[in-house]
Amino acid sequence: MSADRRDAKGRQRGAARARGARNQSQQAPGQRRRTGDPARNAAYDVLRQVADSDAYANLVLPPLLRERGIVGRDAAFATELAYGTLRMLGRYDAVLAQCVDRPLDRVDPAVLDVLRLGAHQVLGMRVATHAAVSETVAVTRERVGAGPAQFVNAVLRKVSARPLDQWLEVLASQAPDGLARLAVTQSHPAWIARALREALVASGRSASELGDLLAADNEAPRVTLVARPGLSAVADLNGAEPGRWATTAAVLQGSDPGALEAVRDGTAGVQDEGSQLVTLALAGAVVDGPDERWLDMCAGPGGKAALLGAIAAERGARVVANESQEHRTELVRRSMKAVPRAAVESIRTGDGRDIGTDEPAAYDRVLLDAPCTGLGALRRRPESRWRRTPSDLGTLTALQRELLDSALDAVRPGGVVGYVTCSPHIAETQVVVDDVLRRRADVERLDAAEAVRAVATTEIPLTDRTDVQLWPHVHGTDAMHLTLLRRRA
Known part of the structure; x- marks a missing residue:
């Protein structure tokens, strides 16, 4: 090939590269770069729904994953x-505040959620930094825009x-x-950290345990199953191992309880082991007289009701x-679908505050x-800690007092x-409890700690109080928390 022809071809290739570069520079970044991957997009959508509609992540994510066919490691x-x-x-947010040149409340909420997702990949997951940044930028380009993508890239590089x-x-x-240090580094609102410290001391434990408690709140809990007595057994739950305290508890090795037939048919269910323990303790407490009619x-959503129903079926109670x-009544029906009909008198919708007046002294056992606030389940409902405020307590505690009075009226002497x-x-x-009992002379406290010890499979560490705080x-x-009370004549 002659030198002239080689030069001509070289000029053509150079011109083609220049045209390509011009075309690429004129494209939006989202056209240049692939879209974000499905798993990150799903996480982004969960954060947006939690922020926009007060949804709960544990209710939003599973159906979203099924709908999009995201399985396995993804x-x-x-x-x-x-x-x-x-x-x-x-x-x-505290880290991002160090890396953003404006207050976080002036950052677009969608962009802030992407930054949070990127920060967790960089600081909280085993994701290579370059992958965490580039993939988060890709999600931003696809879901928010090209301009914000450049901002996200710059901030995450600082992070x-x-x-x-x-x-x-x-x-x-x-x-x-010290309290503020624990709150920010362990990611709890300061008012919750303070309340938990007070609760530790009030329940007979040490304030020095607060750091361990907050850290435990940040651990993703394993899935715990309940084998409902007379309907299934822990040994029947393939892939699960016995729980630590409750005879009914099993810890699932995987993360999909719906894969178990016993869970699908209702003979077993998903239920925290602490929830099982307090239910078993109430069922095991001694009542004076007949023991035939119980109230939840x-x-x-029905986990405790289903466990009570299974126990009632074995004892001939209803x-x-x-x-x-x-x-939520419909959720209770689904949870109790495997409980023998003879043990279920009714599943109904009504205001619990009216039961004591409408059905006085009608029940032998009452679970309230x-x-x-749900501050005991922050591991399972990660958004709850940011959604609750101290102002919620006034409304809730007033309701709790009314319900407890009603429960005490509904139970017979x-x-x-x-x-x-x-x-x-x-x-x-x-x-x-103290406020309600101060106004009543017909109630006595029972030793809830002894009741929990009686149903636990091994020695369980409890303080010397008669109520129980797990x-x-x-x-x-x-x-x-569990307090057991007996109605007196």
Whole structure:
């Protein structure tokens, strides 16, 4: 080939490359770069739904994964990315505040959620930094826009300039006191950290355990199953191992309880081991006189009601499951579908506050699993810690007092009431019970700790109080509270 022809071809190739470069530079970044991967997009959608519609991540994510066909490792990645980001939101916002040139409340909420997802990949997951940044930028380009993508890229590169331990040192150094340091580094609102410290002390434990408790709140819990007595057994739940305390509890090795036939048919279910323990303790408490009619006053979504129903079936008793909201009543029906019909008197919708007046002294056992802040289940509902405020307590504690009064009126003399909350906050536990009992001369406290010890498979560490407070960092359960009360003549 002549030199002239080689030069001509070279000029043509150069011109083609120049045209390609011009075309690429004129394209939107989202056209240049592939779209974000399905797992990260799913996590992004969960965060947006949680923010926009007050949805719960554990209700949003599973159907979204099924709908999009995200399974296996991708599903596990999406789950950890969504839940982990929500759980550690406070920590990541504190880090991002160091890397953004404006207050975070002036950052577009969608962009802030993408930044949080990126921060969790960089600081909280085993994702290579370059992959975490580039894939998060890709999600931004696809879901938010090209301009924000450049902003996200710059911020995440600042985030990745320090490892997590150095960021925690920075955040701790800026906190005004020890409680604030724990709150920001362990990603809890300060008011919740303070309330949990007070609850530890009030329940007979040490304030020095607060760091361990907050850290336990940040651990993703394993799936715990309940083998409902007479309907299934722990040994029948393939792939599960016995729980730590309750005879009915089994810990699932995988993450899909729906794969088990026993869960699908209702002979077993998903239920925290602490929830099982307090239910078993109420069922095991001694009542004076007949033991034939039981009430679950606030039964939704139905886990405790189904466990009570299975036990009642073995003893020839009957259960009334009451729930105040119709859609939750339907959840109770689904949970109790395998309980023998003879043991289920009714599953109904009604206000628990009316039962004591409408059906006085009508029940031998009453379970009151009272509506509460849910501060004991922060491991399972990662968004709850950012959604609750101290102002919620006034409304809830007033409701709890009314419900407990109703429960005590509904149980007959000699019968037992179990007051349960999935919150250790003393305003919702000890204070509510003390206030109600101060006005009544017909109630005595029972030793709930002894009742829990009697149903536990091994020695369980409890304090010397008669009520029971379980803890994630001590018992590996949600922070369930139980007080047992007997109605006197």
